[in-house]
Amino acid sequence: MKKSILYIAALALTTVTTLNSCIKEIDPQSSTVTKDQAANAPGAFNNFVSSLTSSLNGEFTYSGSSHYPWDFGYPSFFLQRDVMGQDIAVETSGSEWYTTWYSCGTGLGPTYAVCQLPWTYYYGWIKNCNTVLSLAGEDPANDQKAGAGIAYAMRAMFYMDLARMYAPETYAKNPEAATVPIITEQTSAADATNNPRATNKEIFALILSDLDKAETLLADYKRTDVYTPDVSVVYGLKARAYLTMEDWANAEKYAKQAQTGYQVMTESQYLSKTDGFNKPNASWMFGLTFRPSDPNITENDADSSWGSQMIIEVSGSGCGYSANYVGPKRIDSHLFSTIPATDFRRMCFLDPALDEMSKADAIKALEAYTGDPEGVYTTGTKVSSRGNLGCIEIKFRPKDGEYENQYTAFTVAVPLMRVEEMKLIEAEAAGMQNEARGIELLTAFAKTRDANYEYGTHNEAYYNTATSKFQNECWWQRRVELWGEGFATFDIKRLQKGIIRSYAGTNHVSGYQWNIQNTPNWMNLCIIQSETNNNSACTNNETPKPLSGDSDPFAW
Structure with a gap:
């Protein structure tokens, strides 16, 4: 210590x-x-x-x-x-x-x-x-x-x-x-x-004061990549702050301002086997990246890194806690069960139905998820103490689809702020002022993930029934999207x-x-x-x- x-x-x-x-x-x-x-x-x-x-x-x-x-x-x-x-x-x-x-x-x-x-x-x-x-x-x-x-x-x-x-x-x-x-x-x-x-009041006063100053000082700043914050990130941070404070009008205002110049990820970007959640795209507002020279990568076989914990498609490297030592992180099985088959985000997690198949059929079915189906099958059934595939996350991909060399696979970028978060803050904040307007915004976002989305089907309260069904719907979207x-x-x-x-x-x-x-x-x-x-x-x-x-x- x-x-x-x-x-x-x-x-x-x-x-x-x-x-x-x-x-x-x-x-x-x-x-x-x-x-x-x-x-x-x-x-x-x-x-x-x-x-x-x-x-x-x-x-x-x-x-x-x-x-x-x-x-x-x-x-x-x-x-x-x-x-x-x-x-x-x-x-x-x-x-x-x-x-x-x-x-x-x-x-x-x-x-x-x-x-x-x-x-x-x-x-x-x-x-x-x-x-x-x-x-x-x-x-x-x-x-x-x-x-x-x-x-x-x-x-x-x-x-x-x-x-x-x-x-x-x-x-x-x-x-x-x-x-x-x-x-x-x-x-x-x-x-x-x-x-x-x-107190909350004192520290959020400092936070907002700092963000006001940042907004002024960064007004004309043009960054070269998403690894440094610019004024759009300042707006995004203000949106987060006002969301926490339940200042709904300002949360909506700044979440909307933050979205300028960004685009929601498409299905192909979201599920990309080479670039999925490892490379900035038009939805990323702020991020960081692991570099080949980082000690997290060069030492301990790169096992002390984000990639070692979250990237499972490196079975052939023999390294990585998720892929080869302990086993992968998984989505809560109930949460997974609430994601409709028509929602493409469901493909970020392996379907428990794979465990009902023969090995050959499961490996064949895994081709829809990964370019390394045999490696993923091995990780789920041999490395994991659970011995199965259901609910394994495959959201965070190895760099450029590299399945053998973990030193390359783990040099990935990680999103710290995405425009999708801002869409969801805007919808929740709008709905807490005018529920009909919030439902309209939430539905518009949800349909970019599931064309068949119907509002009102994801409002479990998790014991706190004081939150409205609308706010529970927003929370469900955040749980899945983020x-x-x-x-x-x-x-x-x-x-x-x-x-x-x-x-x-x-x-x-x-x-x-x-x-x-x-x-x-x-x-x-x-x-x-x-x-x-x-x-x-x-x-x-x-x-x-x-x-x-x-x-x-x-x-x-």
Whole structure:
């Protein structure tokens, strides 16, 4: 466990270690860089700006070694959050690296190393943003405006994630609920040791303020790729913030603005065997990419990477946790059963009907899903402890359809924001003001995935009947459309839903087939003990405790 005080470390004008080469003098005692040193180093400002996005993934930021296969950056938090609910069923093997989050394991408590993981990553990223903003000043020079705008946008994104991960109550339910302490470029070291958790109201005020500044500073910025945020991403982040706050008018406004210039993915793009969810297209607003030189790729046979966890079509490589060691992630079998056969998104997951076929027939049928049917069959029936194919995800594809070389297959891009999310925010926000208008927008979107879509068939409440059938329909679309992209826990908390893992035909792991009528407290992350020990004003969330035994099956 790392014992350093993240907040005090966040005040140092340093960034990722790869930037140290551009600094002439470093204090040998602290290995930190003074503001003057950073400002005077050739190209330093642009390097600091580049680090805001380049440090999102690829490095072993938490541990410094390849020993932890979930230590690959921002997309790892997608999986940590998504397995906490019901939409992802993990493997039963003891080598499943996301079991702690799936099973409400003791590692979620404040005295365990896993609890440090988000603290290390997020406050490191925030530190990088604060470095750029300190260098740029309150009135950035023309050649530093875009860099400052990117820093404001990224800091807002990080704090919004933290607020939603740590607040025990969502903004709309309790604006005064505690989130996390705020550190900006103005925070002193003394302040950091007596820094209470900001309320929802306080942290979202900072988020919106940062986004307002980013919107102004990025107004004329033209990016060269989707790996750096521009003003459309700022609009998208505002849409997310206002959705969480239930400021429906602004959520609709900014979700609509964010869509300009983007197009919803077609069926062929969505299901592409070579480029599916691994390469930017006209729907991607923001993303990141794993590079061939990243330690996540070059070390440990590339097994400590997103691809190792989510790309199953590399059986021939002999590597990858999903393909060859543990087995793949799966969609919740009930959720899969609710996706109509006419909805092409169903093809992102293997049909349980394959398990009723002979081996030869199953391999033949798998040709509709993958260019490596025999490899996928082997992964499902031989590698997975379940010994079957049903509900295996095949949404995230190997780069260029590479099935043999994992070093190439895993150098993929990962979407962080898509226009489809904005379509769904717009529809929900519109409908919460005028339901008929929302239904019209939701139906229009749903028909791009299923020409036979009929509104009103996907409104299961998951115990919270206070949400309208319309909002439940929106949630179902989000669960299917954004599966595996990090939204599950955020939506469960926002909509105050329960968890249903126990039902006839469930594919959830025995011992963790829990039905919980309220949002489980393990979705409110604990703050690492070293922080509360050294920051006297910082309180903590309740340490979650796993349930004992499976729940009685839920009757749908």
